Structures are given as C-alpha cells and as structure tokens.
Amino acid sequence: MITGxxxxxxxxxxxxxxxxxxxxxxxxxxxxxxxxxxRKFVHGNVKPSNILLDNGFQPHISDFGLNRLISITGNNPSSGGFIGGALPYLQSVQAERTNNYRAPEARVPGSRPMQKWDVYSFGVVLLELLTGKSPELSPTTSTSVEVPDLVRWVRKGFEDENPLSDMVDPVLLQEVQAKKEVIAVFHVALACTEADPEIRPRMKTVSENLERVGT
Known part of the structure; x- marks a missing residue:
C-alpha cells in the first residue's frame, strides 16, 4: 500500500x-x-518511495538507487535527474523489497540494464495505485488462497474475468465516471508487466497511452 x-x-x-x-x-x-x-538512461530503481510529490501532487522521480543513473552503454553519469524536494514521499508501509518491482530478467545476476526494466517497475507501481495493494503483501483471493505476487494476481483476475470490484481499490469504485479510465490504466499496467521484455512497450508509448486516458 502507498502511504503519505x-x-x-x-x-x-x-x-x-x-x-x-x-x-x-x-x-x-x-x-x-x-x-x-x-544520454539514454535506465533509472534502475523505480518504486513508490522514489517518487516525490509536491503540494499539487505532481510527481518527481528521485533517488536513483545505489547505482545512480545507469546508461544503456554502461556508463554512470556524474549528475542529472528529477530531484523533487517536496514531500510527502510515496512509500510502502513496510520496507520495500526492490525485487518486487524488478522485471524478471533484471533479477538474473550479471544481467545488463535495459530500459524495459523501468517499464516493468512502473507497471507494478501502476498496479499499486489501482489496487491499493503492495507487492510485498501477497493478495488473497476470495478463497483466502495466497498467490505469488501482485502482478500474477491481477493477471489471473483478468484471465478469469473476475469483477473489477475484486481487484480495484474499493475507494475508486465510488467514482462511477472513473471505471472506464481505471480499466484503461489496468491494460497499460498489464502491458508494462509482460514477462517478455520485447513485448513491453517503450516508456514513451506508455506515457502517450496514459495521456489519452481521461481526455
């Protein structure tokens, strides 16, 4: 869950x-x-606690992790990035485990950083915003059977054609006009969290798709 x-x-x-x-x-x-x-950068550590919000809830990407910014050529820049000084942070209730946001291929030791890693991580953050659930906490189904992670739980819900109310944060269901927008963002998140990095869209495409939601 995301906290203030x-x-x-x-x-x-x-x-x-x-x-x-x-x-x-x-x-x-x-x-x-x-x-x-x-330079074409890979952030490498996208997660809620690395997103700063100003007083108008405009996000600023911060904290480039232990590796700072990683270029896809393997070089580390000396500076750069979006450092927002405003609070509050978006954080998980518990200490975040970076692996919960990492793409499957990013968890392989020695793997070369790719921009598609950030796309996957962003998709997980989207799912948090949509469901109100944290990847650190295994969601449960109606039968109280634990599932491995948030991404698989949401995917299974769509495959089984479960009602939206079973997956989305209940608070969002009070905004009737938002239901179509919520579904659209779910589809963006699912595209971002494809297991195969070649299938995931580029971040530019993700941004363009989100900009069309609600317009």
Missing part, C-alpha cells in the same frame, strides 16, 4: 484524478530519461 508522510496508509485518501495525475507525471519523467536526456 506520516507513514500511515493513505492510498485510499487519494482520488482517482490524483492517482491518474501521479501516473501520468511519473510516466512523462521516465520517458524523458529514456528518450530525451543527453
């Missing part, structure tokens, strides 16, 4: 329009890093 500055759960206090604004802003930032920065 106090450390108490606060995802449910965020309206759909605010969550969509956070998603769109974060996607734009990552697309810039990938496409428009002087």
């Amino acid at each position: 500055r106090s450390g108490q759960p606060s995802t449910s206090s965020l309206s759909w329009s605010t969550r969509l604004r956070i998603a769109k802003g974060t996607a734009r930032g990552l697309a810039y890093l990938h496409e428009c920065s002087p």
